[in-house]
Amino acid sequence: MGQAGLVEAGRTGATIGRRAFLLGGGALVVSGCVASPAKPPSADVALAAPTRPLRPPMYDAVPTEPFPIPAVDVAEMDQRFWRADVDYAMSYAPGTVVVDTPNRYLYHVKENGRATRYGIGVGREGFSWSGRAIVAYKREWPRWTPPDEMVARQPELEPYSIANGGMDPGLKNPLGARSLYIHEGGRDTLYRVHGTPEAWSIGKAVSSGCIRLVNQDIIHLHGEVRDGSPIVVIPDPSMGHLLVG
Numbered sequence: 001m002g003q004a005g006l007v008e009a010g011r012t013g014a015t016i017g018r019r020a021f022l023l024g025g026g027a028l029v030v031s032g033c034v035a036s037p038a039k040p041p042s043a044d045v046a047l048a049a050p051t052r053p054l055r056p057p058m059y060d061a062v063p064t065e066p067f068p069i070p071a072v073d074v075a076e077m078d079q080r081f082w083r084a085d086v087d088y089a090m091s092y093a094p095g096t097v098v099v100d101t102p103n104r105y106l107y108h109v110k111e112n113g114r115a116t117r118y119g120i121g122v123g124r125e126g127f128s129w130s131g132r133a134i135v136a137y138k139r140e141w142p143r144w145t146p147p148d149e150m151v152a153r154q155p156e157l158e159p160y161s162i163a164n165g166g167m168d169p170g171l172k173n174p175l176g177a178r179s180l181y182i183h184e185g186g187r188d189t190l191y192r193v194h195g196t197p198e199a200w201s202i203g204k205a206v207s208s209g210c211i212r213l214v215n216q217d218i219i220h221l222h223g224e225v226r227d228g229s230p231i232v233v234i235p236d237p238s239m240g241h242l243l244v245g
Contacts, residue, residue: 058083059216066141067171069197069215076200081105081119083217088115095229097135097180097221099193099211101126101236104203106193106211108224116224118217121201122236123209125150129182129191130235136183137227141169147190171197174208177215178222182231191233194218 052075059072059082074082081104088107092098098107098115101122107115145166151157160167167173176195183189192210195218202214213221 053079056082058220059214062216062219065177065219067169067177069171069177072199072214072216074199077119077202077214081203083119083220084117085110086115086117087113088117089113092232093230095226097193097225097229097231099231099233101130101211101234102238106213106221108221116221118213118221119202121196121198121204121206121209121212123206123212125190125192125208126210126212127205127236129189130233131184132230132232133182133184133189133191135180135193135225135227135229135231136188137181138222138225139175139179139181140222141177142173142175142179142194143167143169144173144175176212176218178218180222180225180231193221193231 055071055074059074061071062069086107088109090098090107090109092109094109094111096109098109099120100107104120104122106118106120108118109115143166144160145162146154146157146160148162151161158164174194174196175192176197178195180193181188182191182193194210194212195215196209196212197215198212199214201212206212212218
């Protein structure tokens, strides 16, 4: 081969080499895209919804009641108001019911410095009386008979007045599944500790009623408290405006 042929061959080889290099490099670039790490998630990806609290068995449905009680929606009820056995250093005798109105708790005092604590909601009538009295008696699935003073304020309650025999028991009855009736000096104070299906109202001041517990809690309390048990109701001075009118 002459010198011209060698030069031409060299040029051809160089061209092929450059093409091979470029093709190989392109393959590396492509394969590099495939092997590159996944793109980190965008900061604006929606966050997962908060986890709902697990419902403890004590707040399960109660199908064995005359009016079957649905499970408590514990997502509506702050966990600090769930029923609990707690240390209780106050000097009340075992068996005493203590309504801590300002802090929205009810305690049933036990032996050895312990108590069962329940979360409560407090209605208008729940702020109307405080002091020491007794649980005169208890009722399962009570009738509700609003006092005449309440009917005068709310005429729509006339069908349930004392004269008309009150409201039949049931899940829509404002007293719920159980009620404790409080007497002082042998007279009815019109103060009640009763049930409610409205878990959202526990821990709050509400527009009507006395002292409410979710139905599962009032059933538990009803089974623990005896007729004649002492009850102490601690007032909440900050809510005195509810007593006007």
